[in-house]
Amino acid sequence: MTLDKRKSQILESIIRDYVETAEPVGSRSIVKKHNLKISAATVRNEMADLEEMGYLEQPHTSAGRIPSQVGFRYYVDCMMQKETLDDSELELLHRILNENIGEWSDVVSKIGSFLSQVTNYASFVIVPSIKLSEFKDIQIIPLSERTAMLLVLTDIGVLLHRKIEVPPTISGEELQLIGRVFTRVLSGTKLEEMRRNELKALREELRNRRKVIDTVLEAVDIMMQGCQDDSVVISGSLNILNEPEFKDLDKLKRILTILEEDVLLKQILPDMVGEEVNITIGNENKAEDIKEMSLVVAGYNNFGEMGKIGVIGPIRMEYWKAAGTVESLRNILDQVLSKKYY
Amino acid sequence: MTLDKRKSQILESIIRDYVETAEPVGSRSIVKKHNLKISAATVRNEMADLEEMGYLEQPHTSAGRIPSQVGFRYYVDCMMQKETLDDSELELLHRILNENIGEWSDVVSKIGSFLSQVTNYASFVIVPSIKLSEFKDIQIIPLSERTAMLLVLTDIGVLLHRKIEVPPTISGEELQLIGRVFTRVLSGTKLEEMRRNELKALREELRNRRKVIDTVLEAVDIMMQGCQDDSVVISGSLNILNEPEFKDLDKLKRILTILEEDVLLKQILPDMVGEEVNITIGNENKAEDIKEMSLVVAGYNNFGEMGKIGVIGPIRMEYWKAAGTVESLRNILDQVLSKKYY
DNA sequence: GTTAGCACTCTCGTTAGTTGAGTGCTAATG
DNA sequence: CATTAGCACTCAACTAACGAGAGTGCTAAC
Numbered sequence: 001m002t003l004d005k006r007k008s009q010i011l012e013s014i015i016r017d018y019v020e021t022a023e024p025v026g027s028r029s030i031v032k033k034h035n036l037k038i039s040a041a042t043v044r045n046e047m048a049d050l051e052e053m054g055y056l057e058q059p060h061t062s063a064g065r066i067p068s069q070v071g072f073r074y075y076v077d078c079m080m081q082k083e084t085l086d087d088s089e090l091e092l093l094h095r096i097l098n099e100n101i102g103e104w105s106d107v108v109s110k111i112g113s114f115l116s117q118v119t120n121y122a123s124f125v126i127v128p129s130i131k132l133s134e135f136k137d138i139q140i141i142p143l144s145e146r147t148a149m150l151l152v153l154t155d156i157g158v159l160l161h162r163k164i165e166v167p168p169t170i171s172g173e174e175l176q177l178i179g180r181v182f183t184r185v186l187s188g189t190k191l192e193e194m195r196r197n198e199l200k201a202l203r204e205e206l207r208n209r210r211k212v213i214d215t216v217l218e219a220v221d222i223m224m225q226g227c228q229d230d231s232v233v234i235s236g237s238l239n240i241l242n243e244p245e246f247k248d249l250d251k252l253k254r255i256l257t258i259l260e261e262d263v264l265l266k267q268i269l270p271d272m273v274g275e276e277v278n279i280t281i282g283n284e285n286k287a288e289d290i291k292e293m294s295l296v297v298a299g300y301n302n303f304g305e306m307g308k309i310g311v312i313g314p315i316r317m318e319y320w321k322a323a324g325t326v327e328s329l330r331n332i333l334d335q336v337l338s339k340k341y342y
Numbered sequence: 343m344t345l346d347k348r349k350s351q352i353l354e355s356i357i358r359d360y361v362e363t364a365e366p367v368g369s370r371s372i373v374k375k376h377n378l379k380i381s382a383a384t385v386r387n388e389m390a391d392l393e394e395m396g397y398l399e400q401p402h403t404s405a406g407r408i409p410s411q412v413g414f415r416y417y418v419d420c421m422m423q424k425e426t427l428d429d430s431e432l433e434l435l436h437r438i439l440n441e442n443i444g445e446w447s448d449v450v451s452k453i454g455s456f457l458s459q460v461t462n463y464a465s466f467v468i469v470p471s472i473k474l475s476e477f478k479d480i481q482i483i484p485l486s487e488r489t490a491m492l493l494v495l496t497d498i499g500v501l502l503h504r505k506i507e508v509p510p511t512i513s514g515e516e517l518q519l520i521g522r523v524f525t526r527v528l529s530g531t532k533l534e535e536m537r538r539n540e541l542k543a544l545r546e547e548l549r550n551r552r553k554v555i556d557t558v559l560e561a562v563d564i565m566m567q568g569c570q571d572d573s574v575v576i577s578g579s580l581n582i583l584n585e586p587e588f589k590d591l592d593k594l595k596r597i598l599t600i601l602e603e604d605v606l607l608k609q610i611l612p613d614m615v616g617e618e619v620n621i622t623i624g625n626e627n628k629a630e631d632i633k634e635m636s637l638v639v640a641g642y643n644n645f646g647e648m649g650k651i652g653v654i655g656p657i658r659m660e661y662w663k664a665a666g667t668v669e670s671l672r673n674i675l676d677q678v679l680s681k682k683y684y
Numbered sequence: 685g686t687t688a689g690c691a692c693t694c695t696c697g698t699t700a701g702t703t704g705a706g707t708g709c710t711a712a713t714g
Numbered sequence: 715c716a717t718t719a720g721c722a723c724t725c726a727a728c729t730a731a732c733g734a735g736a737g738t739g740c741t742a743a744c
Contacts, residue, residue, distance in 0.1 A: 026706050041718050044707065062706055062725045103505065137483050141495060149501065153483060153491060161501050163445065238602060241595045253583045260580060368737050381687050386738065404694040404737050 002078055003050075009036070010046050011055055015067045015075050019316050022244045024064035069282040069315060072294075076279050082324035089118055093332075103157065107336055109233050111309070111329050116236025119322050121313030122259055125233045125333075126266065128305035130158050135189050138182040140175040140216070142166075148175055150219050154191065156303045160223045164215050178212055181205055191224060230307075232262040243314045245292070254289055259312070264289075273299040273308050275330070277323045282315045296322040298330040302337055309333060344420055345392075351378070352388050353397055357409045357417050361658050364586045366406035411624040411657060414636075418621050424666035431460055435674075445499065449678055451575050453651070453671050458578025461664050463655035464601055467575045467675075468608065470647035472500050477531050480524040482517040482558070484508070490517055492561050496533065498645045502565045506557050520554055523547055533566060572649075574604040585656045587634070596631055601654070606631075615641040615650050619665045619672070624657045638664040640672040644679055651675060 003011065013034045017025040027043040030036065036043065047065050050056045055071035058064075067075070085093065096110050108125050115123035133154035141149045145168045152160040166175065185202050199217075206213055237259035246252045258264040268287040270280055277298045283291050294317045297310030309330055311322050345353065355376045359367040369385040372378065378385065389407050392398045397413035400406075409417070427435065438452050450467050457465035475496035483491045487510045494502040508517065527544050541559075548555055579601035588594045600606040610629040612622055619640045625633050636659045639652030651672055653664050 024706090028706075039718050040706095041708095041720095042716085045717085048708080058707085060725060061708090062704095062723085064706065103503075136485070139481065139483065139493075141479050141481065141493075143478070143495070143499065149495060149499075151481075151483075151493065151501075153485070157485065157491075157505065159491065159493075159503050161445075163499065238595065238598055241591065241598070247591060249583065249589060253580065256580055256583070366737090370737075382737095383687050383689095383739095384685085387686085390739080400738085402694055403739090404692085404735095406737065 003074075006038075007046055007050060008079060009034075010043060011050060011067070011071060011075065012079060014047075014056065014065060015072065018066050019318055022316060024059055024066050026064035029064070069284070072281050072315065072319070073284075076281070076319050076323075080320050080323065082277075082327060083320045084324045085118070085328050097332075097336075104337065108333070109235075111333060112233045113235040115309070115311060115325060115329050116239060118325050119311050119313070119318070120236075120239050120242070121311040121317065121322060122237040122239055123235045123311045124265055124309070126269070126308040127231045127233065128302050128307050129227050129230050130154060130156065130191070133158065133191055133303070135183075135186045135191060138179050138186065138216075140164075140166075140179040142172040142175055150216060152220060152223065160227070162219045162223050164219045166212060166215065170209075170212065174209075175212075178206060178209060178216075182216065229262075230266065232265055234259055234262075234265065240313070243316075245314050245316065251292065255293065258289060269295065269297060269308060269310075273297050273306070275299050275301075277327050277330070279319060279323060294319070296326050298326050300330045300333040300337070302333075307333070345397075345416075348380070349388055349392060350421060351376075352385060353392060353409070353413060353417065354421060356389075356398065356407060357414065360408050361660055364658060366401055366408050368406035371406070411626070414623050414657065414661070415626075418623070418661050418665075422662050422665065424619075424669060425662045426666045427460070427670050439674075439678075445501075446679065450675070451577075453675060454575045455577040457651070457653060457667060457671050458581060460667050461653050461655070461660070462578075462581050462584070463653040463659065463664060464579040464581055465577045465653045466601075466607055466651070468611070468650040469573045469575065470644050470649050471569050471572050472496060472498065472533070472645075475500065475533055475645065477525075477528045477533060480521050480528065480558075482506075482508075482521040484514040484517055492558060494562060494565065502569070504561045504565050506561045508554060508557065512551075512554065516551075517554075520548060520551060520558075524558065533562075571604075572608065574607055576601055576604075576607065582655070585658075587656050587658065593634065597635065600631060611637065611639060611650060611652075615639050615648070617641050617643075617672070619669050621661060621665065636661070638668050640668050642672045642675040642679070644675075649675070 002008075010030070013030045013036070014025050017030060017033065027040040027047060031038065031040050031043055047056060050071070051058065051065065055068055055074055056065040057068045059066065093114055096114055097107070099110075105127070108127055112123050112125045115125075133156050135152065136155045137151075137153040139151040139153075141151065143149055143163070146165055148164055148166045150162050150164045154160070182202070185205065202213060203210065237256060240246050240252070240255055240259075246255065258268060268285065268290050270278060270286070275298065277296060279294065279296050281294045285291055285293070285295060290312070292315065293312055294315050295310060295312050296317070296319065297308055299306045299308055301307070310326050313322065352372070355372045355378070356367050359372060359375065369382040369389060373380065373382050373385055389398060392413070393400065393407065397410060397416055398407040399410045401408065435456055438456055439449070441452075447469070450469055454465050454467045457467075475498050477494065478497045479493075479495040481493040481495075483493065485491055485505070488507055490506055490508045492504050492506045496502070524544070527547065544555060545552065579598060582588050582594070582597055582601075588597065600610060610627065610632050612620060612628070614620075617640065619638060621636065621638050623636045627633055627635070627637060632654070634657060635654055636657050637652060637654050638659070638661065639650055641648045641650055643649070652668055655664065
């Protein structure tokens with residue numbers, strides 16, 4: 001069911017005013033502010049209709065109206081036009097992306113912080129774990145008599161490293177050699193399949209160095225455990241301090257806690273996120289703790305896995321801006337990551 | 343000037359009650375609570391004295407007393423006994439330290455988070471930049487036709503890495519060779535002195551690979567810029583949400599902003615921090631923004647440079663606990679870092 | 685020096701009254 | 715018949731007044 005033109009216009013006016021001021025908006029004020037060619041009384045009639053339809057609600061009888069969650073949903077689905085980045089923002093973005101960037105985790109964090117700056121909401125980027133990447137190179141660099149640094153390079157250019165203990169009898173050259181054998185045998189293997197497949201061949205070839213093999217494998221195992229979870233980059237969580245709906249300390253604390261704990265944040269996100277920008281408003285969120293917030297999320301392609309990028313803010317959110325910005329940055333992430341990073 | 347025994351006892355009682363409840367404490371209540379053998383009236387007389395001396399103050403005539411900042415200072419200087427970690431806390435700490443720890447930055451962040459957990463204040467650890475460390479090993483691992491991964495290992499076991507572009511004409515073996523020459527010539531050089539000293543020798547030896555040398559040097563330069571600043575690890579900043587003195591949103595925001603921005607946090611710390619635990623109370627802090635907070639900081643020895651570890655909390659702080667815990671963890675950090683980490 | 689007693693002060697929470705923005709309804713209008 | 719002016723009505727927010735309670739300071743007695 002779609003609204004006639006006048007009702008749409010009124011709904012939109014109310015949404016924009018309410019998003020801006022966080023106050024219920026009255027009939028008179030929107031007529032004035034948006035130069036509508038109708039009287040306040042007419043607007044009141046329309047508002048009564050919109051309320052009956054469920055798009056507006058009144059905090060109390062003698063107050064103005066505020067958009068209901070259903071109202072926001074209708075707006076987002078049927079009326080919203082995503083607002084893209086303006087020139088100065090684009091320029092800022094390009095400046096950021098042209099700065100010295102060593103690895104793609106830098107790109108992610110910079111884009112995240114840009115997102116929160118532009119929208120004034122908290123932003124997050126979920127980066128899928130690298131568990132499906134392949135080995136590319138393994139090196140063992142001696143540090144001291146008994147220790148060495150194990151380096152594992154994956155095909156997407158991620159470098160893992162860990163200190164290991166080695167028998168003092170083993171020489172630096174031999175360590176290098178062992179590294180090379182590892183590289184030759186394992187190169188191209190999925191990180192997670194490593195244990196099962198080529199292990200036997202490896203044992204065979206280095207049979208007199210079983211100890212070192214085991215140490216290395218164990219270290220690899222530990223490193224892998226360290227990257228099992230998708231990593232989360234959060235920016236601008238303090239933006240919610242500016243929203244009047246969170247003047248309540250308890251609410252505030254709940255939200256900030258979620259924003260501080262990666263695990264919690266991952267739990268609240270909608271399971272299915274496609275490439276399209278996905279908006280969940282208030283109660284549409286499955287997690288109890290954020291039923292007073294809205295999410296704007298999109299998926300991006302992170303070396304074949306689905307990553308997520310988005311913002312979290314009050315229900316009274318500038319969805320047009322948030323959706324447009326998230327979409328743009330999703331595309332840029334896709335684009336940047338599609339040039340394989342080595 | 344020191345207080346007589348009874349005044350001390352009263353001051354301490356007031357401090358402990360006030361720290362616990364955040365409410366002004368009255369004469370009657372401390373007599374009851376601490377089973378003092380004197381009457382409330384006597385206590386009132388003593389309190390009047392203490393107020394005159396500047397150790398106590400009254401929010402208004404008909405309220406109890408609260409310790410003034412001078413009062414806290416006197417307590418800290420002349421009466422406080424640092425409270426060390428209890429058994430369960432020690433056990434927790436050891437469990438944490440025995441978990442898998444790959445490199446010392448893990449130690450730092452774990453100790454930081456332990457500190458904030460135990461004290462219930464926000465904790466910070468300042469880790470000096472590694473600019474004074476020495477090269478230990480340089481490796482160049484080919485990634486693709488035109489790119490390679492540059493690895494720089496320092497003597498304290500920190501690994502820097504960065505992707506570089508290499509001419510497609512150069513072979514993997516040659517890259518390795520170049521890495522080895524770098525290692526041989528530069529090993530033992532301070533990172534920051536690199537440019538000046540052995541550069542000529544290097545250019546000499548690899549004169550037909552000038553391009554690659556420059557690329558590598560440039561990359562090293564960029565990596566060094568990335569570690570020029572001391573890094574900061576903050577934990578438990580949300581603890582301040584529990585303190586009633588920060589129910590005011592503006593205050594809260596100021597503080598949280600400081601705790602989110604490394605740079606700001608570094609600015610507010612006292613310049614001179616010795617190995618001893620250093621306490622600055624309220625207005626004793628130079629920075630305007632934290633004149634309503636207290637700092638408990640100690641320096642630790644981070645591979646020859648001075649690092650800092652401490653907590654930041656309300657003036658109404660459990661100084662005894664904070665000071666004891668900071669001291670213990672300072673020592674542990676010293677101890678852990680003194681076994682050179684390779 | 686210490687303490688009991690008491691008048692005094694000031695905050696806090698409650699209640700009652702006032703104000704003003706905004707509505708809903710009705711009747712008049714084009 | 716849609717629109718509008720007019721008006722009575724509602725309710726949150728603000729203010730003032732008031733009593734209760736916690737705590738003090740002072741005085742006089744021990």
